[in-house]
Amino acid sequence: MTIRGRTAISGMAELKPLIDAGGRSSMELLAEVAALAIEDAGLKKSDIDGLLLTPPAEGNGFMWPAQMAEYLKMSPSYINMVELGGASACAAATRAALGVAAGLCKHCLCLSGGIWDPQVFNDQEGKTAVMSKAEMEYELPYGPMGFNSAYAWIAQRHMYEFGTTPEQMAKIAVDQRQNALANPEALFNEQALSIEDVLNSPLIVDPIHRLEIVRPCSGAAAVIVSSSEIAADMPQLPVFLLGMGEACSHNSIVYSDNITLSPVKDSARRAFAMAGQGPGDMDLLSLYDCYPITVIITIEDAGFCPKGEGGGWVESRDLTYRGPLPLNTHGGQLSFGQPSYAGGMSHLTEAVRQLRGQAGKRQIKNHRLAFVNGNGGVMSTQSSLILGRDRA
Amino acid sequence: MKEREKESIKDQEDRSLSIQYCPTCAQYIFYPRALCPHCWQGVPEWKESSGRGKVYTYTVVRKSYLPEFASRVPYIYALVELAEGIRLPSNIIDCPVEQIRIGMQVELAWVQGDFGFIPVFRRIEV
Structure with a gap:
């Protein structure tokens, strides 16, 4: 028995990312976006009986799902936290589909986001808070720069093995900025970028420049997953969950057998197999983008081009919403911003918007099928989704 | 210093480096573990790199x-x-x-x- 098409995204909401949350708490942002999502879905609070959360952006994470359920005064029959790093949001949608399809809940709310605390990631305490014991013992003494240096390692090796160029990587930031210019909700949506702008921004960890690094910020997003039968009678056009696939091959990139080959190869293959679709059938790419190299490797490993040819693929195409196969039409995290774990949900909410036909100025012409990919850690955990406007 | 780390660089005085090796599946192991992560069968030994x-x-x-x-x-x-x-x-x-x-x-x-x-x-x- 497959769960292909048995569930659909029936509601969603997203707050505009902000650098400064203005003194609001993560719980406030999550409550606001939850209320907007049920309004979007045409549901009442009492209809929501499933609650899945990504980890908290601040404070004490102990019993986090219960903390949040209490704050929202909910008593869900299906409740959990999903921790797969940046893949958590897509993985939450998958787990929501499982819970709904199994009859454990009827309408499952997936909540993600929080405030950005400048402390986190920016000093040693923040750095080490996200490090494993092995990373503390065997990496920290050598001065790593967190995710920046790990992805720099991958980019450097990809350039060495396949001849990928700095210009090809910069093109992703440039095209995604074009998309952001058409997105009033994006954090960076006022000024276009050129490849020269990106390559002239300071080199932080070779070969990654400042304009190729996500900007952490505050925000929140939510999706509601319901059964396809029920979703068909709800106000919004249902966006069906046709394919889901996950994979994990390491935590620290040190322990990946081949750092230019990611577990997207397996997660995407599994998702496409469930959906009965292939890369050539997709109308939209919504891919986790903490750095451009993440996108290049995801495109290759999901099968949109042969291995090693991702650089040339992005160079030769218009990746904007005007192009033949648009990428990250909301601007991606590089221009939309990365509001904690909700950065990974932005790829999902944008795909829902596009498939519904609600993307406004940046609406793509063909919007039947989308490939969405969540990436956690350093190409470590992957959650791939195939979303469709048609159930079959 | 952590026990494991102490063991892995125990030869620091003579400037050599010891790494783990599994006698059961004949593969090297890093970082150090109590059980071979490759085969889940072997108990790692230390070898000089x-x-x-x-x-x-x-x-x-x-x-x-x-x-x-x-x-x-x-x-x-x-x-x-x-x-x-x-x-x-x-x-x-x-x-x-x-x-x-x-x-x-x-x-x-x-x-x-x-x-x-x-x-x-x-x-x-x-």
């Missing part, structure tokens, strides 16, 4: 938020592949940042850092 390897990948850190490293930029943060096949995160010393390349042959060296006496790698002149 050749100390030779090559740069598998690297980055030059131009800006560091870590207070211990802020004054050292730019420095080379690399992943070194030992002749035994395992890869170690490390620094490449005595190499100008402009000259670092993937594939560069390197050998073991030991330095006193802010986090203790640690194995790093030095370019082998060829």
